[in-house]
Amino acid sequence: MSLPLYFGWFLLSPVQNKVRCTSMDFLKTLDTLEAFKKYLTDFTGKPEKEVDLEQYFQAKGPLHCTTKFCNYGKAEGAKEYAENPAVKEFYSSVFELSLSALFVTPRTVGARVSLTEEQLLLWPADAETEVEPATSLPLGSRAHVTLGCAEGVEPVQTGLDLLQILALQQEGQQPETVEEMELGSLTYYGEGRWWLKLREPICSPACFSSFYG
Numbered sequence: 001m002s003l004p005l006y007f008g009w010f011l012l013s014p015v016q017n018k019v020r021c022t023s024m025d026f027l028k029t030l031d032t033l034e035a036f037k038k039y040l041t042d043f044t045g046k047p048e049k050e051v052d053l054e055q056y057f058q059a060k061g062p063l064h065c066t067t068k069f070c071n072y073g074k075a076e077g078a079k080e081y082a083e084n085p086a087v088k089e090f091y092s093s094v095f096e097l098s099l100s101a102l103f104v105t106p107r108t109v110g111a112r113v114s115l116t117e118e119q120l121l122l123w124p125a126d127a128e129t130e131v132e133p134a135t136s137l138p139l140g141s142r143a144h145v146t147l148g149c150a151e152g153v154e155p156v157q158t159g160l161d162l163l164q165i166l167a168l169q170q171e172g173q174q175p176e177t178v179e180e181m182e183l184g185s186l187t188y189y190g191e192g193r194w195w196l197k198l199r200e201p202i203c204s205p206a207c208f209s210s211f212y213g
């Protein structure tokens, strides 16, 4: 059996455009907020320097939510995942993913995916525990769509950034800034970490499949 680079849900074309536009609108608006400008050095390293977030992040490849990174069979648990009956049964089925929040850090921009019980059947048990968040987070917490990465940053970072923010939320850290935007409420968790809880989650049809590259 030849194993892929990764399994995941691939957003269907029309919704990919919608998500890209929403992400661009968010970055454009974030850039202009006084609250963001106050913490600009998180991104620039220097005061007074400006940043164009739309240029700062680069997006590559199809928008997707990785379930299992297999690295062509070299990743731990890859073969077991591919043999999971749910993976076989649902392969090439279309699901409705719910994108419930957008987040930005100096490294990545992404969308949080809130998984249903059925979707969790395709979620690997070790996705959250293979990294080391400060607290134990529920299964599926790492589910996300990478929307862009800063120069020199690998997409795997997006899920790690998401887990870090969720761990802060679980610990009850009070966000420093709260701003109501048209898309939802925006909070700041320090060190350049911005979280936008969407007023209306984006419902995205996505096909469960794999990517060989």
Ligand code: 2AM
Binding pocket: 005, 006, 065, 066, 068, 069, 145, 146, 155, 156, 157, 158, 159
């Ligand atoms: P992503 O899911 O955050 O976008 C190919 O590199 C894909 O596999 C990317 O989508 C990437 O991140 C994901 N990926 C790469 N390395 C990974 C890892 N060690 N664990 C989980 N996902 C990984």
